[in-house]
Amino acid sequence: MIxxxxxxxxVKATNLTKRFEMLETTSNKxxxxxxxxxxxxxxxxxxxxxxFEVHDGETIGIIGLNGSGKSTIxxxxxxxxxxxxxxLEVNGEVSIIALxxxxxxxxxxxxxxxxxxxxxxMTKKEIADKLDDIIxxxxxxxxxxxPLKTYSSGMRAKLSFSIAAYQDPDILIxxxxxxxxxxxxxxxxxxKMFEFREQGKTILLISHDMMAIEKWCDKVLWLHYGEVKAxxxxxxxxxxxxxxxxxxxxxxPEEQDEYKHRVRDEQLTYxxxxxxxxxxxxxxxxxxxxxxxxxxxxxxxxxxNKLSIFSKGLLIxxxxxxxxxxxxxxxxxxxxxxxxxxxYFLRHQAFSTxxxxxxxxxxxxAAKTEKTRENTAETTTTEQPNISEKAATSETTETPPKSTSxxxxxxxxxxxxxxxxEGIAIAEGITLEALQASNPNVSGNTIYTGxxxxxxxxxxxxxTTTANTTTTEGQ
Numbered sequence: 001m002i003x004x005x006x007x008x009x010x011v012k013a014t015n016l017t018k019r020f021e022m023l024e025t026t027s028n029k030x031x032x033x034x035x036x037x038x039x040x041x042x043x044x045x046x047x048x049x050x051x052f053e054v055h056d057g058e059t060i061g062i063i064g065l066n067g068s069g070k071s072t073i074x075x076x077x078x079x080x081x082x083x084x085x086x087x088l089e090v091n092g093e094v095s096i097i098a099l100x101x102x103x104x105x106x107x108x109x110x111x112x113x114x115x116x117x118x119x120x121x122m123t124k125k126e127i128a129d130k131l132d133d134i135i136x137x138x139x140x141x142x143x144x145x146x147p148l149k150t151y152s153s154g155m156r157a158k159l160s161f162s163i164a165a166y167q168d169p170d171i172l173i174x175x176x177x178x179x180x181x182x183x184x185x186x187x188x189x190x191x192k193m194f195e196f197r198e199q200g201k202t203i204l205l206i207s208h209d210m211m212a213i214e215k216w217c218d219k220v221l222w223l224h225y226g227e228v229k230a231x232x233x234x235x236x237x238x239x240x241x242x243x244x245x246x247x248x249x250x251x252x253p254e255e256q257d258e259y260k261h262r263v264r265d266e267q268l269t270y271x272x273x274x275x276x277x278x279x280x281x282x283x284x285x286x287x288x289x290x291x292x293x294x295x296x297x298x299x300x301x302x303x304x305n306k307l308s309i310f311s312k313g314l315l316i317x318x319x320x321x322x323x324x325x326x327x328x329x330x331x332x333x334x335x336x337x338x339x340x341x342x343x344y345f346l347r348h349q350a351f352s353t354x355x356x357x358x359x360x361x362x363x364x365x366a367a368k369t370e371k372t373r374e375n376t377a378e379t380t381t382t383e384q385p386n387i388s389e390k391a392a393t394s395e396t397t398e399t400p401p402k403s404t405s406x407x408x409x410x411x412x413x414x415x416x417x418x419x420x421x422e423g424i425a426i427a428e429g430i431t432l433e434a435l436q437a438s439n440p441n442v443s444g445n446t447i448y449t450g451x452x453x454x455x456x457x458x459x460x461x462x463x464t465t466t467a468n469t470t471t472t473e474g475q
Contacts, residue, residue, distance in 0.1 A: 008056055010054050010055060010058075010090070011052075011054040011090055012052075012087075012089040014051050015087070015275070016050040016051065016086035017047050017050070017085045018072055019044070019045050020044045020045075022042045044268055046072045047083075047226050048267070049086075049227065049275055050223075051086075051228065054202055056202060057202065059193070059202075059203040059205060059218050060219050061217035061219070061221070061238075062074070062204060062205065062220075062221045062223065063210075063213060063223070063241055064224055064225075069225070070175075071098075074204065092171050095167050095171070095172050096164075096175065097161050097164045097173065098175035101175075102160075103156060103159070104148065105148045105149035106148070107147065108146060109140055109159055113127065114127055117163060121167075122167060134166050137162040137165065137188070138162040139185060154185075161174075161189055165192050170202065171204070172193075172201060172204070173206070175206045190215075193205075210241075210242060213238060214234060218233070220233075220234050221237075222237055222241050225263040226267050409456075410455065411454070411457055412454060413454075414451070414453075415447050416449065421442070421445045424453065428457070430457070
């Protein structure tokens with residue numbers, strides 16, 4: 001983009017083109033980004049040698065059939081994209097109003113005012129000062145605090161126009177917004193547009209509504225499948241376009257399709273050589289030589305505008321960090337362990353095969369059975385003392401109720417592939433908190449294959465208190 005110092009000219013396009021490369025797959029797009037794609041996609045020229053000027057205070061209507069490049073022009077003027085060749089001078093702050101532009105469906109209308117306002121360059125104070133006026137102008141009432149996804153297309157158009165209207169831009173681009181609003185709001189929008197004109201602001205109106213174009217616009221730019229068909233006063237250009245539309249709609253459906261395919265093919269087969277020839281015809285050989293040289297420089301700049309080796313390396317490093325972070329998040333790996341031994345982490349966390357549920361249960365049952373056998377010898381039992389008989393005494397023993405107590409013993413368990421801390425706790429019949437308390441070295445719920453865990457087990461033992469009651473018989 002070239003920011004000119006011209007005072008009278010607001011927008012000036014000279015030999016403007018916009019070319020898109022039509023790549024079929026995402027992989028080809030990624031290869032193109034890294035400069036590795038050798039299969040060049042088909043080119044589509046959305047704009048071809050477009051030239052026009054817009055001055056202060058003018059309202060320009062941009063018309064044409066669908067797919068003629070109207071929205072592409074508005075996107076270039078708003079500097080959301082850059083042209084392929086040619087020059088585009090834009091003098092002033094640009095605001096574009098299009099259905100859904102910058103609006104977030106899950107946010108309320110009020111929240112979208114703040115977000116879009118900030119995106120348009122307004123400060124928080126400016127938004128706060130104008131918030132009530134924007135809401136009032138939008139006529140949304142209580143719906144301003146409802147999510148945008150519940151809005152109709154007309155309500156969205158009202159919100160978009162209201163935000164842009166109170167941004168106070170130098171150049172206002174309106175893309176098919178007013179046609180979806182109701183009559184009262186349309187009149188209010190028209191009044192606002194005329195107010196902008198009186199202030200010397202420039203308006204570009206993209207619309208299929210010929211009555212609106214005739215009423216509001218000083219000039220009309222007729223785009224026809226990427227080319228400027230006509231540009232001039234509304235009273236001269238608009239009748240030409242209306243006659244063309246009438247001719248087109250009276251064609252048979254197959255004739256309409258044939259016409260569309262023919263002009264589309266012209267956009268697909270357009271070449272830089274054709275552009276050079278057109279420039280020579282317009283400016284003559286002497287003047288066009290400078291323009292053609294500039295076009296070649298622009299095309300070479302685009303061709304060589306690939307990522308540098310440093311940029312490619314940086315992207316690879318960032319991609320590796322993202323992959324490692326995703327693996328860490330999904331596997332709940334410990335940060336110190338992952339950073340200390342990333343090779344082990346990747347081998348055991350990223351590339352380990354998942355164990356099926358039945359295999360995991362069988363493994364846990366087998367391990368539990370084996371541990372039970374190993375711990376039999378470690379279990380401490382309390383035996384009742386023997387009571388000796390006295391020869392001269394007839395002894396009657398009364399046994400009170402048994403009392404029980406829990407004896408905590410510690411087992412060990414080797415973590416198997418696919419184990420989780422919660423799964424081990426369930427299999428052992430203990431709580432997760434008890435398992436974590438017995439293994440303070442385990443951070444969070446992270447365990448590794450081969451890690452040894454302590455399993456606290458409570459074993460109930462019987463303690464019998466023996467009361468001996470002796471009855472002495474006569475000797």
